[in-house]
Amino acid sequence: MNIAQALTIAGSDNGGGAGIQADLKTFQELGVYGMTVITAIAAQNTTGVQGVFPIDYDGIVQQLDSTGADFQPRAVKTGMLYSAEIIRLVAAKCQQHSWSNLVIDPVMVAKGGAPLLQQEAVQALTQDLLPLALLITPNIPEAELLIGRSIRNLSEREEAAKQLVQMGSTYALIKGGHDPGSGMVIDVLYDGHSFHYLENLRVMTRHTHGTGCTFSAAITAELAKGSPILAAVTTARAFIQAAIEDELGFGTGHGPTNHFAYQRRQRGER
Numbered sequence: 001m002n003i004a005q006a007l008t009i010a011g012s013d014n015g016g017g018a019g020i021q022a023d024l025k026t027f028q029e030l031g032v033y034g035m036t037v038i039t040a041i042a043a044q045n046t047t048g049v050q051g052v053f054p055i056d057y058d059g060i061v062q063q064l065d066s067t068g069a070d071f072q073p074r075a076v077k078t079g080m081l082y083s084a085e086i087i088r089l090v091a092a093k094c095q096q097h098s099w100s101n102l103v104i105d106p107v108m109v110a111k112g113g114a115p116l117l118q119q120e121a122v123q124a125l126t127q128d129l130l131p132l133a134l135l136i137t138p139n140i141p142e143a144e145l146l147i148g149r150s151i152r153n154l155s156e157r158e159e160a161a162k163q164l165v166q167m168g169s170t171y172a173l174i175k176g177g178h179d180p181g182s183g184m185v186i187d188v189l190y191d192g193h194s195f196h197y198l199e200n201l202r203v204m205t206r207h208t209h210g211t212g213c214t215f216s217a218a219i220t221a222e223l224a225k226g227s228p229i230l231a232a233v234t235t236a237r238a239f240i241q242a243a244i245e246d247e248l249g250f251g252t253g254h255g256p257t258n259h260f261a262y263q264r265r266q267r268g269e270r
């Protein structure tokens with residue numbers, strides 16, 4: 001059996017909607033063997049983040065090395081990396097273990113507003129990790145912090161994507177979930193030459209916890225299977241749209257998305 005391996009380097013969400021839990025569920029649904037390196041444990045539920053507990057530095061080093069010594073991930077994604085120290089470590093280990101197809105989801109703030117990345121770590125993200133990326137997938141507030149200016153409309157989003165490619169990522173995808181203005185959600189992918197727009201109907205729901213994690217995990221899974229970038233992003237966009245539309249309705253706050261939805265639709269079980 002030829003099953004592709006993929007690795008996520010991210011934080012844990014005990015609620016199962018974001019972080020490594022979302023990534024593993026997404027990998028599994030898309031037929032990819034998932035592995036994890038855990039950087040921090042967040043205690044959270046649909047009402048917010050109650051605590052963040054970073055993993056001991058040596059514990060992260062050993063998880064990375066144990067994975068690199070014996071497995072061959074064909075694609076790797078990063079999520080919550082928490083500190084500059086962890087970002088620099090992850091950058092060094094990606095190079096040491098020759099991990100390619102790196103997808104960076106620059107997780108900074110949880111939906112409820114809790115910080116998941118220390119402020120001084122943004123510079124490490126742009127200087128050390130970004131140049132290794134095949135793709136970076138910021139939402140609008142994350143893109144603003146990465147490029148150091150505000151993004152008010154679609155053309156500024158395009159400029160931001162260009163700048164992120166100039167800063168070292170091969171491709172940049174600026175997600176439109178946080179754009180308050182429109183009935184459509186427009187995600188912009190820049191490939192170094194031209195822009196591709198992924199437009200979908202905005203789903204009116206509060207259950208969007210972990211959308212960014214799930215989307216970037218789906219892209220990573222498709223890359224691990226050998227898809228080219230545009231095909232990977234297109235499939236992943238259908239995966240997250242289905243996951244948001246077929247809501248589970250869990251919790252009293254921002255609930256998780258439905259990781260079963262895409263494959264259930266593929267099987268005609270909707």
Ligand SMILES: Nc1ncnc2c1ncn2[C@@H]1O[C@H](COP(=O)(O)OP(=O)(O)O)[C@@H](O)[C@H]1O
Nearest residue numbers: 139175176177178185187201202203211212215
């Ligand atoms: N209400 C929504 N309806 C449809 N798609 C959405 C909605 N919210 C988010 N998405 C999509 O989910 C993905 C992640 O969304 P976004 O909110 O921008 O990022 P993050 O979860 O990192 O904050 C993007 O592709 C975005 O377009």
Ligand SMILES: Cc1ncc(COP(=O)(O)O)c(N)n1
Nearest residue numbers: 011012018019110111209210
């Ligand atoms: C461990 C972890 N990683 C990422 C997120 C971001 O997800 P969201 O922006 O939907 O809160 C999160 N809440 N927890």
